[in-house]
Amino acid sequence: MSNHNWEIYPLVLGEADVSKVLDTFWSLSRDKSMVTVPILAWLLVPTFNEEPILVDTGFRDAERCQTVHGLGPHRTKPEWSLRTQLKNHGFTAEEIKKVILTHLHYDHAGGCAEFPNAKFIVQRTELQAAAAPMVSSQLKIGGGALFYDRKDIAELIDPLWPQVHLIEGDTEIAPGVKCVLFQNTHTPGSQAVYVQTEFGTAVILGDIARNVELNINQEIPPGLIYDLEATYRAMIRIKNEADIVLPSHDYEVVKKYRNGLKEGTSVHEN
Numbered sequence: 001m002s003n004h005n006w007e008i009y010p011l012v013l014g015e016a017d018v019s020k021v022l023d024t025f026w027s028l029s030r031d032k033s034m035v036t037v038p039i040l041a042w043l044l045v046p047t048f049n050e051e052p053i054l055v056d057t058g059f060r061d062a063e064r065c066q067t068v069h070g071l072g073p074h075r076t077k078p079e080w081s082l083r084t085q086l087k088n089h090g091f092t093a094e095e096i097k098k099v100i101l102t103h104l105h106y107d108h109a110g111g112c113a114e115f116p117n118a119k120f121i122v123q124r125t126e127l128q129a130a131a132a133p134m135v136s137s138q139l140k141i142g143g144g145a146l147f148y149d150r151k152d153i154a155e156l157i158d159p160l161w162p163q164v165h166l167i168e169g170d171t172e173i174a175p176g177v178k179c180v181l182f183q184n185t186h187t188p189g190s191q192a193v194y195v196q197t198e199f200g201t202a203v204i205l206g207d208i209a210r211n212v213e214l215n216i217n218q219e220i221p222p223g224l225i226y227d228l229e230a231t232y233r234a235m236i237r238i239k240n241e242a243d244i245v246l247p248s249h250d251y252e253v254v255k256k257y258r259n260g261l262k263e264g265t266s267v268h269e270n
């Protein structure tokens with residue numbers, strides 16, 4: 001196998017109190033309690049001569065999550081800012097040339113304006129769906145746009161449009177890094193990022209699955225989905241293809257890989 005291994009680091013950009021029903025397909029869940037989840041981005045650092053890649057950019061501001069999207073408290077602090085998190089790994093925002101967006105929800109596409117030199121790699125179907133989401137005007141949560149923040153989408157369409165790189169379907173982004181489209185799962189154009197590491201294939205999921213134990217190991221689809229069958233198939237496919245599964249909102253994953261997936265990491269402790 002060619003040595004196109006990458007190191008992967010979780011960047012904690014915030015924290016949110018959300019309903020547990022988001023973790024499990026709604027009609028199967030009787031647990032209405034709240035849970036505190038991290039809001040993550042991922043930094044991919046090559047072990048060979050290649051540029052680093054950022055996956056997702058977090059949320060715009062904590063206040064909007066409550067006032068616009070009608071969700072529970074979201075928290076942030078200076079050490080969780082994108083710039084500080086990147087700095088911890090020796091990078092500036094200006095040095096990031098490639099940003100993969102798993103999908104365009106408010107907690108994944110809110111920080112794009114911080115990257116003046118980046119291409120934003122996103123599925124065309126996702127941007128199309130985000131611009132005109134199908135949603136009931138009566139729904140009190142989701143900002144009238146089913147968790148797409150109009151400000152983020154407007155920004156991508158203009159002024160960041162020259163930086164937007166639309167892809168359609170499965171696409172190699174760099175040696176050892178591939179975007180894989182999982183249509184109509186968490187969103188119409190959600191994509192996972194398959195990354196070659198020394199531990200095998202790590203799959204960064206966005207929110208295609210939220211909780212490794214429930215959604216992947218037990219194959220129970222998460223709460224917010226477009227097509228139940230497509231989501232169910234995605235859970236099984238990811239379980240088969242991934243050696244390591246990295247969703248965006250699971251503190252167990254942060255705990256396990258706090259110091260990154262790199263040489264010397266123990267990935268099989270449980």
Ligand SMILES: [Zn+2]
Nearest residue numbers: 105107207248
């Ligand atoms: Zn999310």
